[in-house]
Amino acid sequence: MESAEDRASREATRWFVELQERPADRQFLRQFDAWLKSSPLNAAAWEETQQVSRLASTMPAAYGNVWQATTAHQPVEQPPVRPGVRWSIPRIALATAVAACLAVFVAPPLILRAKADYTTTTAQSRSVTLQDGSEVELAPDSAISVTYTPTERRITLLSGEAFFKVVTDPARAFHVIARAVDTRVVGTRFDVLMESEGVTVAVEHGIVLVGAADAPSLGQSELRAGQAIRVNPAGQRTPVPATSDAIATWRSGQLVAHSLSLREAIERLRRYWTGTIVLVGPELGDLRVTGAYDLTDPEDALRAIARTHNARVRRITPWILVVSNI
Numbered sequence: 103m104e105s106a107e108d109r110a111s112r113e114a115t116r117w118f119v120e121l122q123e124r125p126a127d128r129q130f131l132r133q134f135d136a137w138l139k140s141s142p143l144n145a146a147a148w149e150e151t152q153q154v155s156r157l158a159s160t161m162p163a164a165y166g167n168v169w170q171a172t173t174a175h176q177p178v179e180q181p182p183v184r185p186g187v188r189w190s191i192p193r194i195a196l197a198t199a200v201a202a203c204l205a206v207f208v209a210p211p212l213i214l215r216a217k218a219d220y221t222t223t224t225a226q227s228r229s230v231t232l233q234d235g236s237e238v239e240l241a242p243d244s245a246i247s248v249t250y251t252p253t254e255r256r257i258t259l260l261s262g263e264a265f266f267k268v269v270t271d272p273a274r275a276f277h278v279i280a281r282a283v284d285t286r287v288v289g290t291r292f293d294v295l296m297e298s299e300g301v302t303v304a305v306e307h308g309i310v311l312v313g314a315a316d317a318p319s320l321g322q323s324e325l326r327a328g329q330a331i332r333v334n335p336a337g338q339r340t341p342v343p344a345t346s347d348a349i350a351t352w353r354s355g356q357l358v359a360h361s362l363s364l365r366e367a368i369e370r371l372r373r374y375w376t377g378t379i380v381l382v383g384p385e386l387g388d389l390r391v392t393g394a395y396d397l398t399d400p401e402d403a404l405r406a407i408a409r410t411h412n413a414r415v416r417r418i419t420p421w422i423l424v425v426s427n428i
Contacts, residue, residue, distance in 0.1 A: 110147035113137070115417045118151050151416065153428055218245035218260055225374045225400075227353070236276065237267040241352050243373040250274075262373060263295040265306075265350040283333045284315035286322070293350040297369055302342060304330035304349045312339070357395045357403060364389045367407050368425065374400035377421030386413060386427050 117134055124130045138144055220240060222228045228240045233250060240246065244262025249255075255271070257264075259280040268276045270289030278285040278294050283301040285294060290308025294301065303312050305325045312331055313322035323331055323339055330344035343360045351358040352370075359367055365387030372379050374397050381387050389411045395403035401423065405415045408425055416424045 106143055107147070110141065110143040111150070111416065114144065114147035114151040117148070119419050150428065217247055219248045221245040222262070224376050234271060235269040239265040239350075239353060241373065259294055259296050261296060263293065263352065265291070265293045265353060267291045279315050282315050282337065284313050286311045286313070297366060299366060300332045300334040302330060302332045304342070304344050306346050306349045352397060355397045357397050359391045359393055359395070361390045361392055363387060364391055364407065364411065367391050368404065371400045371404050375404075375423070377423065379404065380422065380424045382424060382426040386411070386425070
């Protein structure tokens with residue numbers, strides 16, 4: 103059952119969005135004023151919504167430089183000032199935010215699709231059988247390219263995550279390249295996950311060798327069934343807790359977290375959410391999460407994860423969720 107606080111919060115978000123669209127509608131503004139004054143819960147929810155929007159508006163937009171020239175010379179349209187209404191995001195900021203979102207969520211996927219042989223979209227998984235009979239299961243928002251030669255089988259993970267079931271071929275080693283990480287196998291089942299904080303390789307069955315794609319002389323780490331390793335952007339390798347039955351649990355619709363940072367958990371949930379998830383505060387992102395969460399309902403999973411650290415999840419629009427500790 104929805105609590106009175108949650109209902110007020112949801113209504114405040116709706117008012118916030120619609121006020122951006124109808125700043126000159128006098129009748130609508132009167133309705134808003136009446137709602138705002140009708141309950142202390144409404145007033146508190148409105149204040150909280152404004153606080154979250156101010157925090158979100160201060161976050162740097164990725165690819166913002168792409169759109170800076172476009173928005174720099176646009177006139178700023180100021181909405182009328184009304185008592186009790188503090189416009190925390192001017193329209194030019196909204197335009198910039200929309201442009202930045204387009205750059206983040208449209209341009210990179212188009213570039214990936216041009217390079218990739220197989221891709222998936224948000225919340226979509228896909229099974230691919232390669233020409234040698236090896237199988238690849240692609241997680242949502244993932245992409246791979248495939249190169250086969252008489253002496254080598256090479257798969258490049260361009261984004262996201264993939265689980266591999268490799269057919270044995272001693273004459274042609276099977277390589278998975280993820281950024282600067284090279285995973286070499288002959289025949290095995292394993293998962294490769296590429297995130298902002300590093301590349302994780304986890305083995306369900308068999309043996310793999312994990313090394314540097316551009317520096318083979320640095321040596322390789324051998325992983326057996328039930329073992330996993332993370333390679334950070336600097337090339338440092340760190341063992342990761344894993345068991346054979348808890349590898350690539352996304353295939354069964356679960357996110358299983360073992361002391362996962364909140365930032366990493368949200369990054370994985372983003373592949374299942376059709377909008378944008380914004381995490382406010384680096385300290386909050388560093389907190390650790392352990393548990394199993396249902397990927398078929400990513401918003402509910404996000405709220406459950408946030409509750410473990412008394413954080414809040416707020417809808418700013420139907421497509422934006424903000425996670426904060428206020």
